[in-house]
Amino acid sequence: GANALVIGALWLELGLVEAVVCGAADALCRVIVAGFNALGALDPEGARPFDASRKGLTLGEGAGFVVLERDAPEKRVKCTLLGWATRSEAHHITNPEASGAIPAAAMRAALARAGVAADDVDFVDAHGTGTPLNDPMETKALGSVFGARLRELPVSSQKGQIGHTLAAAGAVEAVI
Numbered sequence: 001g002a003n004a005l006v007i008g009a010l011w012l013e014l015g016l017v018e019a020v021v022c023g024a025a026d027a028l029c030r031v032i033v034a035g036f037n038a039l040g041a042l043d044p045e046g047a048r049p050f051d052a053s054r055k056g057l058t059l060g061e062g063a064g065f066v067v068l069e070r071d072a073p074e075k076r077v078k079c080t081l082l083g084w085a086t087r088s089e090a091h092h093i094t095n096p097e098a099s100g101a102i103p104a105a106a107m108r109a110a111l112a113r114a115g116v117a118a119d120d121v122d123f124v125d126a127h128g129t130g131t132p133l134n135d136p137m138e139t140k141a142l143g144s145v146f147g148a149r150l151r152e153l154p155v156s157s158q159k160g161q162i163g164h165t166l167a168a169a170g171a172v173e174a175v176i
């Protein structure tokens with residue numbers, strides 16, 4: 001989902017399109033649920049992102065789509081996509097690399113592309129899966145970008161309410 005938004009934004013930037021619908025949808029099936037269960041990644045009591053007693057994630061279904069336009073009439077603009085960045089690390093297929101260096105680099109690159117300083121950010125919608133490995137890594141990444149200010153900066157994740165919508169997660173988060 002997030003990658004679809006980045007691709008759409010790049011198409012606009014490159015002048016390939018004037019407007020683009022981008023996003024993603026994901027529906028669950030038994031194989032997906034069984035796979036996450038076999039990994040021991042699911043919390044039967046429900047995801048609690050960034051909670052000290054978190055045990056895992058909750059799977060969710062959903063879809064999120066947005067229309068990105070190069071020069072949209074002001075009356076239609078609901079929000080502006082200022083910056084974006086993608087990064088990838090090949091540490092492990094299910095376990096993130098613990099230092100958070102790659103997500104921190106992505107956040108810094110997105111801020112730089114947007115021309116926004118970390119001190120200008122007043123809310124973070126985090127990935128926040130509620131898993132014992134992701135949340136500490138993400139907290140380190142956020143701390144690396146926002147420093148001591150992270151203690152006062154509101155950070156949230158909707159995955160405690162709607163679950164991890166897998167491929168749709170980035171697009172759903174953008175809509176939220």
